[in-house]
Amino acid sequence: MEFGKLFELFIAAALINNFVFTRYLGLCIFFGVTKKMDTSIGMSITFTSVMVISAALNRVIYKFIMIPLGLGFLEIVIFIGVVAGFVQAADTIMKKVSPGLYYKLGIYLALITTNCIILAVPLLNVSEGYNFIESMFFGFGSGIGFSLAMIIMASIREKLEIADVPKAFQGLPISFIITGLIALVFLGFSGLITL
Amino acid sequence: MMALATFKGGIHPPDKKDLAKDKAIKEAKSPQRVVIPLSQHLGAPCKPIVSIGQEVKKGEVIGEPGGFVSAPVHSSVSGKVIAIAEFPNAMGRMVNSIVIENDGKEEWASLKDNPDYIKLSSDELKEKVKAAGIVGMGGAAFPTLVKLSPPKEKPIDTVILNGAECEPYLTADYRLMLEKSSDIVEGLKILMRILGVNKGFIGIENNKPDAIEKMKDAARNEPNIEVCGLEVKYPQGAEKMLISAITGREVPPRALPMDVRVVVQNVGTALAVYEAARYGKPLIERVVTVTGEGIKTPANLMVKIGTLISDIVEECGGFKDSAGKVVSGGPMMGFALSTLDVPVTKGTSGILVIPEEGVVHAEEYGPCIRCGRCIDICPMGLMPSMLSILPEKGHYEDAKEYNLFDCFECGSCAFVCPSKRPIVQLIRLAKSLTKP
Amino acid sequence: MADVKKEHELIVTVSPHVRDEETTSRIMWTVNLSLLPAFFMGFYFFGLKALFITALCIISSVLSEYFFQKAVKKKLTVNDGSAFLTGLLLGMNLPSSLWSFNPFTIHVPIIGSVIAVVITKQFFGGLGYNIFNPALIGRAFLLISFPKAMTIWTEPTAAFLALDAKTTATPLGILKEDGIAKLIEAFGDKLNLYAELFNGHRAGSIGETSVLALLIGAGFLLYKRYITWHIPVSFLGTAAALAWIFGGKNPETGKMLLFAGDPLIHLLSGGLMLGAFFMATDYVTCPAVRKGQIVFGIGCGALTMLIRIKGGYPEGVMFAILLMNCFAPLIDRSMKSDVFGAVKEKKK
Amino acid sequence: MSNAESKISYIGLIKNGIFSENPIFRVALSLCPAVAVTSGVKNGFMMGIAVLFVQIMVNVTVSIVRKFIHPKVRIPSYMFIIATWVTVTDLSMAAFVRDIYAQMGLYIKLIVAFAIILSRAELFASKQKITPSFFDGLGNGIGFLFALVIIGFFRELLGKGSLWGYPIVDTKPLLIMILPTGGFFAVGILMGLFNWIDMKFFGGGGASGGGH
Known part of the structure; x- marks a missing residue:
């Protein structure tokens, strides 16, 4: 696998097919945590790392357990089980090994299980037929793309705190409109890489 | 020509100094009565040491300092104390004040010429500054003695006299520099002696070339004193800006000039220091610029502390037709008065009368367009x-x-x-x- | 004591008691004025259609603002010239062919104006609060919604009633599709190409073609200090540098040839001049601090060239500015002004 | 169980789900499908039906097993119940409505992560008997369906000029509406509209929730 291809895969996952702006995934978390910059940054770090690891983990399980046993149809149940199990384990390990880090990022771990992106990555890996390395790059690119989206959104929402948004549109409606505008703007990246 | 010293930022409001620039300093009429606030400075208010009905002489102490950061106040006329009560000051606050009825005799309490003042020790000179109740006359009215008593761990190497007078309209310091240039230089020398410093600067904005010339002339024989022309820009006269312009040192946030080894004094303060050291004269009068498009005859008046602004306005011929706003101080940082029955204090540098049509109505404002x-x-x-x-x-x-x-x-x-x-x-x- | 003046007649306000004469509406109207030369050149080259489209944009922008503010009972601010400016900029960014493409495209400028003024600006609280440049969002929305109508360009004819002008491609379109040789061929020789691009005798949006006229307007704004050099210089500089480094192509293989690009063609064509001087410099949507503006300009330049050279569109100025608009709050947040005296302190 | 439970009006539960606690416009849970599958009425409808089915079945199942599950493993158990029902739905749809499944298969699978389903199971079904749980699922599911259809209606009409795949006008009035941008706009504006109606006619506070 040449590096250039992987880089393109990464860019495509992060910018062109950004999860939030073109695949409409992870919106609940996206709107939930971007009220504050701190939480967005914490979430970004946690999310990206969980994404890469869970992509790899699920890839291994799919290839070496599910395919041989013919359990492909149970992918939803198994993937969510793996993610939930992994997050639980990460939670426990972090609490023991690095309480400081746990204090900062632990709360985000709890939110991750109910997020569709974390599940979407392994599902897409399977349907696109990515290999192990590609899966990880895809997971990483998606994580970075999601982080980018969250950080941009948080900075914009911070600015909106002091704006005169009409009352009916305060909160989520205006956030949706901003997301729509960013999605429109991100269309500028389309055609950048043709996979 | 050499580039003028300046700082980063700043604005160029129309300076409007022409109105009162050419009016020589004139002794104001002695008022019928004065209202002398016991708190004219930053810091603790004074305690009154006179009682109602008591006769006082001109220059007699009537209020003793209430702490280290404080300065005594003196009677500016001779006469009888008729009230000690709360009166409004220019900021609109009620301040305990002593009201003295002027008997018109102008009897001085004590004035003693002391031509050898420069030979006095630092502490003796400080004592004179303290007794004279001198405070910063540029507007902030910070007790001068405090500035002249830096803690030991903060050595001072430079004294700067502030003659920038960057506020538009005001010309009080300008007239002083023209008319009392050598006295001001003497004042600076005293300040340098008190602080044991051998570098003194006088910073003057370049829109007063004659004042720069005059001061240069007066300081001709003083190798340690340098007169600096400054770029005309507001707020060139702000302490931190002035220090940066002249010495290139930047006072860190929330620090004081003494943290960069500098003491800044207004030129008016230097004059007061000189007069205190030489004659033992307390700070009982100051130059006030009465100016603005709304006053009949703009002037630079030597006004006794405690004179009511209404008296001064009257002496200057009153308002032209409709005064919209009367400001104590300059147009940029001065306070708009709600009544003219407030006294001139040690920090009052000007009285600005803005006619009704010149008033900026600030009620209607728009959103910030982030123009930067x-x-x-x-x-x-x-x-x-x-x-x-x-x-x-x-x-x-x-x-x-x-x-x-x-x-x-x-x-x-x-x-x-x-x-x-x-x-x-x-x-x-x-x-x-x-x-x- | 003679009372000179009754107390209650005095006006009391906080300092300062003098104000500069500059007002928001004066700034806006001056920017409008500085766009006029470029607009007149567009009018000259593309005829009445250009006038109609721009007028339609202006009228619908102003009316949208008026009706929205009426509807939500806000103070009317249509006089401040900002809605007019949005309309004017949107109009200048549209192809003149919109008018004649088919009878049903008249609604296009109106939709663009409504999106620009209502969704991009008023939903966010009106002037001063919008995140994105309204005119550019209006145009991006139209480009995505009406991809065909928005990319039909007519030849500049300099005929007043040019109603049946021939359609053609923009210089950047030719450059992207057929390469630089074809572009030079289309204009005769290289010198003529530069000259025509500079004058504005080329296909393109109504107000973007004449670099000369745009520079006159921009010079005026710079002279009046309504804009500063920071964004235009960093924007154009980055774009030129990248065009030189990555803009070249090996004529035989079609592969990228480093350090062989022609920066001048990139600078003079497309909406780069209009964007760099009049739209990236929009106060509300660019960073407030000067050093942040330089970052913003570099970002705009880099993204413009990324889209032009590698992207799916021949022109990238619009998306580049809009993308950097996304990042402006982030830049603002991380690049505050240097506090006096704090420079040497520095964070630990 | 107490008397309070018997007073729960089934109609009220459904009405709640559709309007005052509409999962998308008011409670703002499970927003992804609101944009993802609503480029057409048909997709929105199918998604709505799938969610309706899963929601009802999950509510009923949870209500049945509620007494046997230890509170500590409550959430993981619910997750598995949901995952199971989603798999059932996923596989049935893959079998019976192929053309639609081809377009939105991923999102059907992702129903498993919809917070609305878990939240109803946790907040309602785990404390209630089977019948009210069923109606709560029905109400929420219909509310969800209703929201998706409304959004789909505007987006398909404006973006493709058609409804349920049948052309209404022969042009594409606003292509952008079937793109993500249009989806976000549509949801944002409809949400604002719902808030406005709530404020204007029901005296509500306006701002909708911002949950996960």
Whole structure:
């Protein structure tokens, strides 16, 4: 696998097919945590790392357990089980090994299980037929793309705190409109890489 | 020509000094009575040491300092104490004040010529400054003695006399520099002696070339004293800006000039220091510029402390037709008066009468369009745009992230704001609702 | 004591008691004025259609603002010239062919104006609060919604009633599709190409073609200090540098040839001049601090060239500015002004 | 169980789900499908039906097993119940409505992560008997369906000029509406509209929730 291809895969996952702006995934978390910059940054770090690891983990399980046993149809149940199990384990390990880090990022771990992106990555890996390395790059690119989206959104929402948004549109409606505008703007990246 | 010393930022309001520039300093009529506030300075108010009915002489101490950061007040006329009560001052606050009825005799309490003042020791000179009740006469009215008593761990190597007078309209310091140039230089020498410093500067904005010449002339034989022409820019006369312009040293946020080894004094203060050292004369009068498009005859008057502004306005022929606003101090940082029955204090540098049509009505202002003008000109390098938006929407605490407390309210931002936003007012609001 | 003046007649306000004469509406109207030369050149080259489209944009922008503010009972601010400016900029960014493409495209400028003024600006609280440049969002929305109508360009004819002008491609379109040789061929020789691009005798949006006229307007704004050099210089500089480094192509293989690009063609064509001087410099949507503006300009330049050279569109100025608009709050947040005296302190 | 439970009006539960606690416009849970599958009425409808089915079945199942599950493993157990029902739905749809499944298969699978389903199971079904749980699922599911169809209606009409795949006008009035941008706009504006109606006619506070 040449590096250039992987880089393109990464860019495509992060910018062109950004999860939030073109695949409409992870919106609940996206709107939930971007009220504050701190939480967005914490979430970004946690999310990206969980994404890469869970992509790899699920890839291994799919290839070496599910395919041989013919359990492909149970992918939803198994993937969510793996993610939930992994997050639980990460939670426990972090609490023991690095309480400081746990204090900062632990709360985000709890939110991750109910997020569709974390599940979407392994599902897409399977349907696109990515290999192990590609899966990880895809997971990483998606994580970075999601982080980018969250950080941009948080900075914009911070600015909106002091704006005169009409009352009916305060909160989520205006956030949706901003997301729509960013999605429109991100269309500028389309055609950048043709996979 | 050499580049003029200056600082980064600043604005160029029309200087309007022509109105009163050529009026020589004139002794104001002695008022029928004076109202002398016991708190004319930053710091603790004075305690009155006279009682109602008591006869006092001109220059007699009537209020003793209430702490280290304080300065005594003296009677500016001879006569009888008729009241000790709360009176409004120019900022609109009620201040305990002593009212003295003038008997017109102008009897001095004590004046003794002391031509050898320069030979006195630092402590003796300090004692004279203290007894004379001298405070900073540029406007802030900080007790001069405190500035002249830096703690040991903060050595001073430079004294700067502030003759910038960057506020538009005002010409009091300018006239002083023209008419009393050698006395001011003597004052500076005394200050340098008190602080044991051998470098003195006099900073003067370049729109007063004759004052620069005069002062250069007066300091011709003083190798340690240098007269600096400064670029004409507001707020060139702000302490930190002046220090940066002349010495290139930047006073860190929330630090004092003494932290960069500098003491700054107003030229008027230097004159008062000289008069105190030489004659033992207390600070009982000062030059006040009466100016503005709304006054009949602008003037620079030597006014006794405690004279009511209404008396001064009357002496200057009254208002032209309709006075819209009367400001104590300059147009940028002065206080608009709600009544003319307030006294001139040690910090009153000017009385500005703005006619009705010249008043900027600030009730209607627009949203911040983020043009960045205020950021460009803020002499403190702050972001006034954010400092006004955040308090406007109630985010007072957040304003601290934008260094709210470094603002010294020079008003430059509000001057340039195209949306006419009351930036200074919003900043004051935020300051009053948060803690540094 | 003779009372000279009754107390209650005095006006009391906080300092400062003098104000600069500059007002928001004066700034806006001056920017409008400075766009006029470029607009007249568009009018000259593309005829009445250009006038109609721009007028339609202006009228619908102003009316949208008026009706929205009426509807939500806000103070009317249509006089401040900002809605007019949005309309004017949107109009200048549209192809003149919109008018004649088919009878049903008249609604296009109106939709663009409504999106620009209502969704991009008023939903966010009106002037001063919008995140994105309204005119550019209006145009991006139209480009995505009406991809065909928005990319039909007519030849500049300099005929007043040019109603049946021939359609053609923009210089950047030719450059992207057929390469630089074809572009030079289309204009005769290289010198003529530069000259025509500079004058504005080329296909393109109504107000973007004449670099000369745009520079006159921009010079005026710079002279009046309504804009500063920071964004235009960093924007154009980055774009030129990248065009030189990555803009070249090996004529035989079609592969990228480093350090062989022609920066001048990139600078003079497309909406780069209009964007760099009049739209990236929009106060509300660019960073407030000067050093942030330089970052913003570099970002705009880099993204423009990324889209032009590698992207799916021949022109990238619009998306580049809009993308940097997304990042402006982030830049603002991380690049505050240097507090006096704090420089040497520095964070630990 | 107490008397309070018997007073629960089934109609009220459904009405709640559709309007005052509409999962998308008011409670703002499970927003992804609101944008993802609503480029057409048909997709929105199918998604709505799938969610309706899963929601009812999950509510009923949870209500049945509620007494046997230890509170500590409550959430993981619910997750598995949901995952199971989603798999059933996923596989049935893959079998019976192929053309639609081809377009939105991923999102059907992702129903498993919809917070609305878990939240109803946790907040309602785990404390209630089977019948009210069924109606709560029905109400929420219909509310969800209703929201998706409304959004789909505007987006398909404006973006493709058609409804349920049948052309209404022969042009594409606003292509952008079937793109993500249009989806976000549509949801944002409809949400604002719902808030406005709530404020204007029901005296509500306006701002909708911002949950996960």
